[in-house]
Amino acid sequence: MCNTLQLVRALKDHGEDFQWYPTTTEIIETIKNDLEEHLNKGASILDCGSGDGRVLNALTKGKKYAIEKARPLLDALDKNIFVVGTEFKAQTLIDKKVDMVFSNPPYSEFQHWSAKIIKEANSAYIYLVIPSRWIDSLEIKEAIALREAETKVLGSFDFSNAERQARAKVDIVRITLKYRGGHSCNRPKTDPFDIWFDEYFKIDIKKESQPEYDRQRQTKVSLNESLKNELVSGDDLVIILEKMYQKDLAELIKLYRSLSDVNPELLRELDINLKSVKESLSHKIENLKDRYWNELFDNLSVITDKLTTGSRKALLSTLTAHTHVDFSVSNAHAVVSWVVKNANAYFDKQLITLVEKMTEKANIQLYKSNQRTFRDEDWLYTRRPNELERYHLDYRIILHRMGGIITNHWDYCGANKLSEISTNFINDICTIATNLNYDTEGLQRAGNFEWESNSQNIFEFRDRTTGDLVNLFVVRAFKNGNLHIKFNPMFICRLNVEFGRLKGWLKSPKEAEQEMGIDAESALYSFNSNLQLTASNTLALDFDKAA
Secondary structure (H helix, E strand, O other), X not given: OOOHHHHHHHHHHOOOXXXXXXXXXXXXXXXXXXXXXOOOOOXXXXXXXXXXXXXXXXXXXXXXXXXXXXXXXXXXXXXXXXEEEOOHHHOOOOOOOOOEEEEOOOHHHHHHHHHHHHHHOOOOEEEEEEEHHHHXXXXXXXXXXXXXXXXXXXXXXXXXXXXXXXEEEEEEEEEEOEOOOOOOOOOEOOOHHHHHHXXXXXXXXXXXXXXXXXXXXXXXXXXXHHHHHHHHHXXXXXXXXXXXXXXXXXXXXXXXXXXXXXXXXXXXXXXXXXXXXXXXXXXXXXXXXXXXXXXXXXXXXXHHOOOOHHHHHHHXXXXXXXXXXXXXXXXXXXXXXXXXXXXXHHHXXXXXXXXXXXXXXXXXXXXXXXXXXXXXXXXXXXXXXXXXXOEEEOOEEEEOXXXXXXXXXXXXXXXXXXXXXXXXXHHHHHHHHHHOOOEOOOOOOHHHOOXXXXXXXXXXXXXXXXXXXXXXXXXXXXXXXXXXXXXXXXXXXXXXXXXXXXXXXXXXXXXXXXXXXXXXXXXXXXXXXXXXXXXXXXXXXXXXXXX
């Protein structure tokens, strides 16, 4: 992480110095001590104007969410901090349910920021670091009254000795939104969505005792089809998605606002329930966001194509759990930046997982410095010896109970077809090979072949120098569930070296050469060869042009 002076310099160079004055250690410790009395260490926190993420990292071991628009600060955020928005004024906080919201806002705009956070926060507590004159702000007072909130000043501080000095005198203000007792003690007294709805929609329905009403428009126009029509213009996918999202959102709001023009007596006569109308709108807005984020993720092939089956599921499930976020170009780039940071961890972990799946007694060779011996019973029942380490795979391997050829006619694959587990595993090998700089784009995957027991299928890569196709590995599948694989020697060498490096067994190419008996050139070319993306890649991500 860059130090404060370097970050400030980068902000000024990029023209993005939006009054970032890092929260001091003294202020953070005061909040942390108070927070420990109200929430556990695994609390979820949203920081509005998160800076470099130091407050989030200090206050919780739980889920961390950020709103930040300065790119140098976004790049400085740890990979465990998820960006849920960039431009604060354009975000809604209603759908970002967390335990606590924190903000040390730009002091020239602190009244607007504070009032917006107080009115919209979907949390039990709010902690604000704001100028001491907040007490005289009518805008903040009205927001506090609207939420029926309680306030407490935890202390007064200044930035005279801060890393970035300022003359501001500030208070730490804790705002309590939760109920004081009962089963709902951690829920806000006043639902922020109700406040937004009542301010924006002037619908007068007093009767709310009838069963829920949810009149949904049945418009099943495919987002995919709409995208195909829009992409003809040649615009960037993210820009098109933002335009379509804003249009759909505006139409949805317009539809519900039209209820404001209906005579209240008629609404009551029709037994339209205001509570259900609110719930319906909230649900539709949430679904609308999900649709557009899922479409973006589906087109992140530059990253998702480099993930194995398990990694792809894990990353996308994490993303979709966080994406009740307004869809915009700036938010999309912030989310993709988070994906890039986390994808690298998946790239490394999935390589280790793949090799460990192939670790069986007949498939491995121990490092030259490893003189351990293991008995046959240490390998029984698909287990591996507990102390097994410092080994590499042979270029010929036999995998038991990997699915093989399916003969059961009840299986979805039908007779004499490759099982799903084998299909995924073989495709995962191709993915790892791609990440190790083997060009397999557009070449065979497991689903391209007709599989017969003991019949070999060849998987190839494209030589980047000659353009020739070269064998990467050959697979034979069997009805007993086994797979026999013969690897290209250079590919298995590269895979083994990176496995050893990531496990911490190999510290240099020289150690790989000595331990595995490979030549110096192969060791040098293999060491540190697994794919790694950088923050700068987010600016050049090539989103698919076709949905």
